[in-house]
Amino acid sequence: MNARKGRRNGAVHDVEAVLDELYTTPPSDFVARRETLAAAAKTDGRVDDARLIHAARRPTLAAWAANLLLRSQPEESRQFLELGRALREAYHALDAAELKELSAQRRQVVATLSRQAAQHALDAGHRLSEPARQDLEASLRAVLADPEAADQWAGGRLVTALTPPSEFRPATAPTAQRPGTRSRPAPPPAAQSSKDELAEQRRARQKQLARAQEAAEAAAQRLREERARRAGADAELQRARDRTEQARQRISVIEEQLQQAREEFQQAENEQQEAEEHSQTAADALAEAEREAHDTAQHIRRMTN
Template identity: 75%
Template structure:
C-alpha cells in the first residue's frame, strides 16, 4: 500500500486523478476497502509539490544529504556558531539552486516544464525543508500535496538551546517604542507573504488548467484523426462490399442460366435416350424376323 501511494505521488499531476481512481477501483475489486479509502483520500499535488516529490524519489542520495544539511544548519543556528552559519548559508544557497534545477530537469523529462512561479514555489519548499524540521519530515515522506513555505527564521525543533557555561538565558525585554512598529512590520510582511502565496497558487492553478486544456485538445485531435481514419476504412469496406454484392448478383444470374441450360440438356438427353431405345427395339425385331425368314426358306 505504501509503495502504491509513493508511485501515485510521483505520477504527473494531470494523470493523478485518473490513476488514483484506477488504483482505488483495483483495491475495491480485491476487497481491500481500507486501502481503497486511503487511495481515494489522496490529494492531487501541485506542480511544485510533485516536482519536490519526484526529486526525493529520483535522487535519494542527494536528498539524504540535503536533509542532513538542513539538520546541520538548524544546529548551527541553535548554537549561534557564526563561522558555521556563514559556511552553511553559502552551501544552502548553492544546494537549493542545484537541487531546484535538477527537479526542473526531472519534470521536463517527464513532459512538464515548470514555469517561473512554480520554480519559485519549488525553491521555497526546499528552503523550508532546510529551515523547519516539520517541513523536512513532510518532504521526507515523499507525498507533498502543496508547496511548503519557509519560516521567517530557522526552527531548531525540540532540542534545547545551547548556553554558555555559567550563564542563564533571559528573555529580552521588548522596547515599548519598537514593539508596535515591529509587530506592524511583521503583520505587513505576513500579509504580503500570504498574498504572494495566493498569487503563486492562482498562477499555478491557471497554468495547470491551461496545460490540462492543451492536453485535452491534443487528445481530441487524436480522436478526430482516428475518427477520420475509421470513416475512410468504413467507406472502403462499403465499396468492397458493394463490389462483392454486384459480383454475387452476377454469379446468381449466371447460376440460374446454367441451371436452365442444364435442365434443357437433361430433357434433350432423355429424348435422345428414348429414341435410342426405340431404335434398339426396332433393330432387335428386325433381326428376329430375318432369322425366322431364313429358317422357313431352308
C-alpha cells in the first residue's frame, strides 16, 4: 500500500493509516470519528486528505467485524489469504471426495475465524446479531473463493459484506479440465505429464490446507485460553469489588459508631461542665455558710464574756 503523506510543522500525517484506523472504529462511532479526523486534516492544511477522509463510507456491522479481524489478527489473516490462493488453485484439480473434504475443512476454518471476529467485536462493545454473523461468514467464504473479494478484504476497508461466488474463481483461467466437462483428448505423453503435475499440485495444496487448518486450530486454542484468562481476571475483579464493598460497609459502620461516640462524648462533656458549675456553686454556698456560722459563734462568745 502506498501511503499518502503530508508534512506540516515537522509532523508526518499518513492518511492511509488514518483510514485504516477509521475502518476499525465501531459503526456507531464512525461518522463522529470521521468528521473529527477530517477536521483535523483540514486544520493542518491537508485539504485533499480531509476530502478523502470525509468521503469514507460507514461500514455495516459485519464489514466492520471483518476489518477488525484483519487488523487484530494479522498473522492468521495472512494465512487465511494464502489458504484462499491455494484453494482456488487446487479446486479444479480435485476429485469429488477431495472436494467434499475440502468443503468440510473450509467450513471449519471459516467458522473459527468468524467466532474470533465476533469475539473481537464483542470486546469492542458490539455483539453481532445472527444476520450480521451470517454476513460475516459469507464474506470470509468469499475471500477464500474469489480473488477480487480477497483483495478487497486485504485492504481492510470493507463497507458492506462480500458475496461468495457459486464456485471457486482462480486468479487466472484454469488450465486443468473442470469436473464434469468434456474436452478433446490430448496426446498421451502430454496427458500423463499433466496428470502427474496436477497430482503434485494436489499434494502441495493439501499440505497447505493442513497447515492452514493447524493454524486455525491453534488460533481457536489461543482464543479459548484468552477467554479462560479473561474469565479468571473477571472473577478476580469481582472478588476485589466484593472485598472493596465489604470494607466500605465496615468503614460506614465504624464512621457511624465514631459519630455516635463523638455525640456521646460531647454530651458527657456538657454534663461534666454543668456538674462542675453546680459543684462550684455548692462549694461557694458552703463557704458562705461556714463564714456565717463562724461569725455567729464569735458574736455569741463576745456576748457571754
